[in-house]
Amino acid sequence: MKLFKSLVNLLFPRVCAACGNILLEGEDSVCTTCRFLLPKTGYENNPDNPLAQMFYGQMPFNAVMAEFFFSKTGKVQHLIHGLKYHHCRENGIFLGQEIGKSLLKAPDYQGIDFIIPIPLHPKKEKLRGYNQSLVIAEGIHEIMNVPIAEKSLVRSVFTNTQTKKSREERYQNVKDIFELKKPEQLQGKHVLLVDDVLTTGATLMSAGKALLHAEGIKISVATVACASN
Ligand SMILES: [Zn+2]
Structure with missing residues (x-):
């Protein structure tokens, strides 16, 4: 079996x-080099980071972070693209694990009761085969050992892609598209809201507003990547 595995590795x-180089045993x-070089933000230890500033006055929250900056080399983008469009679930697990490792050590992210991935509309999830935010959440779960509340937040409205829209259009496009099921379940809980990319924050804020129907909820946000500024 070991010989067979070695042979397969040799042929394929x-x-x-991230970089396409052959993985070592x-x-x-x-690869180890990429793990070392991917540009971490360190935002989990900076409560006043630029992403948190984006959320001020928009919704009450505990903390906001992205694990990586979009890199000049495109490696972070490549990992996310593979996750979203080429069925590379293992990319999402890896990215989630990286987030988890950072959050374990971050004071603002202690005492989390549930991880909540941003849901896709069921139609879109069927098309893609899975929800990429849930895969990232699974990676975080592996490290932090916090349960995922997969069914509490639902996306009730199908929206078109955000990428070609202006900032204002993005906010309007995702307004009131999320619904919180059984808000009493999250009452007084600290939840970690998870998404792949944070650009304007419109989707996360819309989801956050739905979560606020749970009384006394504390919302922290973790995403894989954001733009460097
Ligand atoms: Zn690499």
Whole structure:
């Protein structure tokens, strides 16, 4: 079996999902060099970071972070793209694990009761095969050992892609598209809201507003990537 595995590796070498170099024995999905070089933001330890500033006055929250900056080399983008459009679930697990490792050490992210991935509309999830935010949440769960509340937040309205819209259009496009089921379940809980990318924050804020129907809820936000500024 071991020989067979070695032979398969020789014929079909496993490559790093970020840089495409051949993975060495003991390396998994992303090579050691990339793990070292991917640009971390450190925002989890900076309560007043630019993303938090974006949320001020928009919704009450506890903390906001992104794990990585979009890199000049495009590696972070490549990982997310693979996750969203090429069925590379392992990318999402890796990215989630990286978030989890950072949050374990961050004072503002202690005592989390539930991880809540931003839901896709069921129609879109069917098309994609899975919800990429849920896969990231699974990676976080593996490290932090916090349960995922997958069914509490639902997306009730189908929206078109946000990418070509202006800031204002984005806010209008996602306004009131989320619904919180059984708000009593999250009453007084600290939840970690998870998404892949944070650009304007419109989607996260809309989801956050739905979550606020749970009395006394404390919302922290964690995403994979944001633009560097
Ligand atoms: Zn690599």
